[in-house]
Amino acid sequence: MNAALILIALATLGTAAVAMAGRNLLHSVILLAATWTGIAVFYLWAGAQFVAFAQVLVYLGAISMVVLFAVLLTRRAREESVAGPELKSRTFFSVLAGLAVAVVLLAAGASAPLAVSSGPAPEVTVRDLGVLLMGPDAAALLVAGVLLTIALIGAVVLAAGSGPDEGEDAP
């Protein structure tokens, strides 16, 4: 069981690290799609099938497509989906900060006295989730719906531009 988890973790972390370090934005987005697939496989491994499907639908289906659109819309020439070089000092201190956070989190996780239950995964059927979302968690579902609506209207307003003189300085 642990071997599968380690394999999933290595694949996910490897693709994420290469995506974050890469020069070509398109390659980064495609590698991050692989990362999100790895996370969905982790959810399946843990027995949370519904969350795995939600992850695939939302991240692979929606977010990676929107990010691809943004990458393609914000480049001027064919070769320009390449991220520019970063400052050496900035990279150095970012990696330092990342390593420090990783060490602190790993130490905290390894030393925490956790009560581990080794039994089977808790049974959560789609029916249970539906009853929860329509019953005790209905308020949260409504708030999430309002949040998504407002966010999407805001995104359209931000991205749609403001006046007829838009695009006059387009190349």
Next chain:
Amino acid sequence: MSPLHLCLAFSSLLFAVGLTGALARGNSILVLLGLELMLNAANLNFIAFWRFGPHGSPATGVVFVLFAIAVAAAETAVGLALIISMYRHQRNIRLPEATRLKG
């Protein structure tokens, strides 16, 4: 090493990768993707504790992750709209060059 500890190590490393990417890169799309990785690392923890932790109500972790995914989707939509707006104003999406509030 128990599976729960391995899951925690996995999510810690994923969070660190996302944080490093968000801090190190100047391209705003990559910064946003680093933020997404950090959110995903938090979701991994919810599922890990739901699966291996002491059980309270059986669906709490799953419902929490579903709402977190919804909020992450909203955040990405607004973030990418901001990036496109920024590109329209200064023909550039690099954060170090985004030094004006009004374009």
